[in-house]
Amino acid sequence: KHEVETVSTISRLLLENILPKHVAEIIIKENISQGLYHESYDNVVVMFASIPNFKEFYVQSDANNDGLECLRLLNEIIAEFDKLLDKNKFSCVEKIKTIGNTYMAAAGLNPGAEHRM
Structure with missing residues (x-):
């Protein structure tokens, strides 16, 4: 039973x-x-926010700790978007996902809203 609950929780989280x-x-x-x-x-409305040429920017070298500094910067940018969406004035915007260096969000997806077609 415990294993079934664990698999169910993992499936839901995924x-x-x-x-x-x-x-x-x-x-x-x-x-x-x-x-x-x-x-x-x-x-x-769907927004895709992307960092142009991030693949060229991302370089693994001793100067940037084998690329970790590039990933840290990307993580900071994503975290800032997340903080913005936590603000009340952006409550209508929902983060969909991040795909590599692209942040996807949408507005107007209000489940159960009366304005649905």
């Missing part, structure tokens, strides 16, 4: 890491393992 939390909850609750899931909204 889903919440790659999907918006409300979508992960629906997939788990309704046990959607096959097929596609979608929701329609009237107005949505």
Whole structure:
């Protein structure tokens, strides 16, 4: 029983890491393992914030501790975006995920909102 609970928790955390939390909850609750899931909204905006030429900037050398300083800088930038989204005035913006050096967020994804199509 303990092993099943552990696997279930890990599965939930993995889903919440790659999907918006409300979508992960629906997939788990309704046990959607096959097929596609979608929701329609009237107005949505998606932001992709990326550091241009980060791959060229990222260099492993003694000067930057084998690339760790480049990753530290990237982590600081991502953490600043996260702090901004924690502020009340940005409560309508939801972080979707980070993909390498790209930060993905969206606004207008209000689960259960009346304005849904």
